[in-house]
Structure formats: C-alpha cells, structure tokens
Amino acid sequence: MSDRTFGIVKPDAVKAGATGDILAMAEKAGLKIIGARMIHMKKEDAEGFYHVHADKGFFGELTAFMSEGPVLVFVMEGANAIKTWRDTLGATNPAEAAEGTIRKKFGTNIERNAAHGSDAPETAAFEIGYFFNGLQLFSR
Helix, strand or coil: CCEEEEEEECHHHHHCCCHHHHHHHHHHCCCEEEEEEEECCCHHHHHHHCHHHCCCCCHHHHHHHHCCCCEEEEEEEECCHHHHHHHHHCCCCHHHCCCCCHHHHHCCCCCCCCEEECCCHHHHHHHHHHHCCHHHCCCC
C-alpha cells in the first residue's frame, strides 16, 4: 500500500534553480509525484500553513521567508512515503544533514534549508489538503 506525503521546494531553492534536482531526488528515492504546482504564497497563506508554529519566536521570519518568492508545492506517493521523503531531505539544519541529502546539497542554514516535508500522517493530510483538492491529484 502506498502512503502520501507533501513537500515544498522553498523560495531559496527555487531561486537557485534547484527545483528539478530536488524532484529528481524524490523520484530516485522511489517516490512518485502525483501533483505539483508553482505558487507564490501571500504572508497570510504562509501563516495559515505554519499555524502550528504561531507561538514560536521564529514564526514571523519563517512566514516572511516562505512568502518572499515562488515555491513548488507537491504531493508524493510511495511505500513509507513520509519516512522516505524525510530521509531524502536530511536534518533540518543543513550543517547537520548527511551527505547526499537535499538540505546538505541545497540548504544554506536552518532557516533557508531548501525544502519542506510532512512529519506525520496527520500533518501530511492537512498539508496536502491546504494546497490541493482531490481532482488535482492522481495515483499511478
């Protein structure tokens, strides 16, 4: 059975031209892209998406960063999709990420770490639903 997870190529990686490389790494890890679109979030969109962090000190900087330029939001499907994607991303802080991971290769620092990934099935369900309706996704 396949699981679904959600990813974002963040503004720093889009600007650096790393979008295709990041998607290729997802596919090489065995994940199938079943929906994707380029958007430019308004600050309010980013605040809604990251609402779980609203009480944290980094919330303002995070939402400002995520709304500073275009991002690619996408949904992936595969066996153990959440774990597979998180392993492919690497540690949140690129300085601590393993060699060959997305954040090690494309991230600059803990704030500008190239990509996002859901951390649990419930998070994935919310995040997918935030950006996609059922007609925008397909299974292979």
